[in-house]
Amino acid sequence: MKTTARNQGHGFTLVELLTVIAVMSVLVSLAAPALSSMAKGSQMTQSLIELSGTLDQARQYAISRNTYVWVALRPNPNGPNGDELSMVVLASKSGTDPQPWSDYGTVPNDQIDLITRPRTFDQMRFEEAGKYTKNEIPGLDGKSATSITNTPSDNTAVFRVKLPGAASLIDFSRVIQFTPTGEARVSSSVIDVIEFGLHPTRGKAGDANNVAVLRVNGLTGQTAVYRP
Structure with missing residues (x-):
């Protein structure tokens, strides 16, 4: 009897299928940490774009409307998913x-x-100015942490704002002010640089290499982002 192409072909055996599945499982397990790191890096990048963009928009709003604008932050280490950072912009x-700065306290709504x-x-964890230096982020200049x-x-200055889903007003006390001339301040004095760091976390453990510094020039109000 003549052998046809269908007769000559054959499928995978059970052993071959199990071998392929086992190999794929190993590859997926090896790739998972890299994929997770990429996802975290992408989330950090998006957060930095939004934060720096908001600071720039606040400055532009202050100049174009000839008014005072505040970007107010609220670090919260006890959020439902661990560390979190909330932000509002007020004018x-x-x-x-x-x-005057010395008399601020809670600003009436x-x-x-x-x-x-x-x-x-x-x-997202908020870090104080000087937390990261050129040792962690080579692109930073030579200024020491203490400077x-x-x-x-x-x-x-404290602003009380209601967040979506919150039952009551919440205090925002980490504040950068933009003046009608575009200057950035955290007090009544003229300031060279305003800085804060960011550290993405998962629960209480974070990636030490995935950090960033946002610096706002006090005279121009412009924001620069630094990453490793």
């Missing part, structure tokens, strides 16, 4: 600075407008 309704929707970055002390002000 003076009257175009004037409500109070009838004097300010919320100009963007509140935003929360999950698994960078101007971080978003803590409890100098």
